[in-house]
Amino acid sequence: MxxxxxxxxxxxxADVIANYAPLIAEGFVVTCVLALLVVVTGIALGLALALLxxxxxxxxxxxxxxxxxxxxxxxxxxLILLVYFGLPALGVPLSSFATVWLxxxxxxxxxxxxxxxxxxxxVSKGQWDAARSTGLGHVQALTRxxxxxxxxxxxxxxxxxxxxxxxxxxxxxxxxxGEILNQATTAQAFSGSATPLMLGxxxxxxxxxxxxxxxxxxxxxxxxxx
Amino acid sequence: MELLIQSFFNxxxxxxxxxxxxxxxxxxxxxxxxxxPLGLVGGLALALLxxxxxxxxxxxxxxxxxxxxxxxxxxLLVFVYSGLxxxxxxxxxxxxxxxxxxxxxxxxxxxxxxxxxxxxGRGQAEAARSTGLTAVQTMTHVILPQATRNVLPDLVSNTLExxxxxxxxxxxxxxxxxxAADMARSITYNASPIVLAAGFYLVLLWxxxxxxxxxxxxxxxx
Numbered sequence: 001m002x003x004x005x006x007x008x009x010x011x012x013x014a015d016v017i018a019n020y021a022p023l024i025a026e027g028f029v030v031t032c033v034l035a036l037l038v039v040v041t042g043i044a045l046g047l048a049l050a051l052l053x054x055x056x057x058x059x060x061x062x063x064x065x066x067x068x069x070x071x072x073x074x075x076x077x078x079l080i081l082l083v084y085f086g087l088p089a090l091g092v093p094l095s096s097f098a099t100v101w102l103x104x105x106x107x108x109x110x111x112x113x114x115x116x117x118x119x120x121x122x123v124s125k126g127q128w129d130a131a132r133s134t135g136l137g138h139v140q141a142l143t144r145x146x147x148x149x150x151x152x153x154x155x156x157x158x159x160x161x162x163x164x165x166x167x168x169x170x171x172x173x174x175x176x177x178g179e180i181l182n183q184a185t186t187a188q189a190f191s192g193s194a195t196p197l198m199l200g201x202x203x204x205x206x207x208x209x210x211x212x213x214x215x216x217x218x219x220x221x222x223x224x225x226x
Numbered sequence: 227m228e229l230l231i232q233s234f235f236n237x238x239x240x241x242x243x244x245x246x247x248x249x250x251x252x253x254x255x256x257x258x259x260x261x262x263p264l265g266l267v268g269g270l271a272l273a274l275l276x277x278x279x280x281x282x283x284x285x286x287x288x289x290x291x292x293x294x295x296x297x298x299x300x301x302l303l304v305f306v307y308s309g310l311x312x313x314x315x316x317x318x319x320x321x322x323x324x325x326x327x328x329x330x331x332x333x334x335x336x337x338x339x340x341x342x343x344x345x346x347g348r349g350q351a352e353a354a355r356s357t358g359l360t361a362v363q364t365m366t367h368v369i370l371p372q373a374t375r376n377v378l379p380d381l382v383s384n385t386l387e388x389x390x391x392x393x394x395x396x397x398x399x400x401x402x403x404x405x406a407a408d409m410a411r412s413i414t415y416n417a418s419p420i421v422l423a424a425g426f427y428l429v430l431l432w433x434x435x436x437x438x439x440x441x442x443x444x445x446x447x448x
């Protein structure tokens with residue numbers, strides 16, 4: 001080991017950086033787009049499921065609990081491989097990008113549904129009764145009285161869960177989605193240098209350190225102060 | 227329907243894959259037995275260091291925790307396994323997994339323990355010290371038991387995540403459950419072995435999911 005010069009040459013090789021930074025930047029864009037798509041569809045689907053469960057149809061409720069349990073118990077990478085290699089046999093081949101989008105959205109939906117549901121049930125029944133007794137309909141009571149209170153309780157856990165699941169976009173590299181990690185390992189293979197891996201790690205830090213700090217801030221901002 | 231059963235629930239293929247998948251399952255249990263205690267101990271150490279009187283130490287711990295919470299675990303694992311050899315540090319797949327999991331899950335456990343310790347009132351520590359307990363005794367006998375109880379759902383939830391996360395060891399060719407199942411899939415050209423592996427994960431983790439739901443409900447109604 002040549003000490004510091006050796007470390008810099010290994011992990012911050014200027015030539016390799018110049019050659020492969022554009023590739024990593026492409027991966028950065030793919031990771032961002034994929035993460036945003038997952039967040040939007042996952043949270044929307046989770047909220048829809050929680051509201052559906054709120055209708056109180058027993059069979060529907062059971063189906064939703066089963067869905068949420070299944071997707072919370074299985075590792076996302078198992079689901080990704082299952083969908084990516086399994087669905088073509090049924091004649092519905094999905095691209096690797098669509099596979100990761102679908103799987104992570106479903107996983108986020110399962111967690112979000114549980115978090116929203118916990119929020120809805122935590123709002124005391126008296127709130128419902130009071131809202132209904134003032135003449136509000138079922139939908140109005142839900143959207144004007146219960147949901148605003150429930151959302152406040154759900155924001156911190158939902159933020160943390162969403163951050164954790166968007167980081168799972170890196171799993172896409174296993175089936176060849178051109179996101180940051182995939183680009184970094186490809187570049188590492190081509191260049192025979194560890195520098196692209198360091199670039200990839202830095203790209204993730206640029207993307208997620210602000211998000212983690214935001215999550216920390218939201219946690220204190222929304223904390224219950226009884 | 228016939229096609230669905232053929233491609234996902236093919237009993238004949240599952241039976242052939244079972245010995246391989248079963249060995250993989252044992253390796254997954256081994257990974258859990260390594261990764262969970264490592265994360266718990268590392269996390270507790272970080273939480274205690276984060277309460278240091280030295281401001282520089284506190285800042286260093288916070289930066290450390292945020293960096294390792296920001297990096298996706300798979301990125302960390304690939305970096306440790308494929309990147310470090312360039313610096314002359316060659317780790318076996320198992321050692322690489324252990325290092326990556328220590329870095330990643332201790333950051334999460336650390337945050338949970340920190341919140342737990344914060345949730346115990348200052349008066350508890352003062353009362354314990356005034357009865358003659360040392361600082362260490364106060365921590366182990368008074369603060370930590372209450373802190374752990376207060377954040378039990380978060381601890382269970384994170385443990386569930388760590389157990390699921392062991393599946394990424396397959397990416398560095400460690401022959402755990404998912405690796406074994408995917409190998410069987412690539413030999414048989416059939417997804418049934420992965421469904422079988424999913425079954426094993428469910429047997430292992432579904433009780434934890436149910437426990438978590440009950441813990442959360444109990445906390446919400448308390």
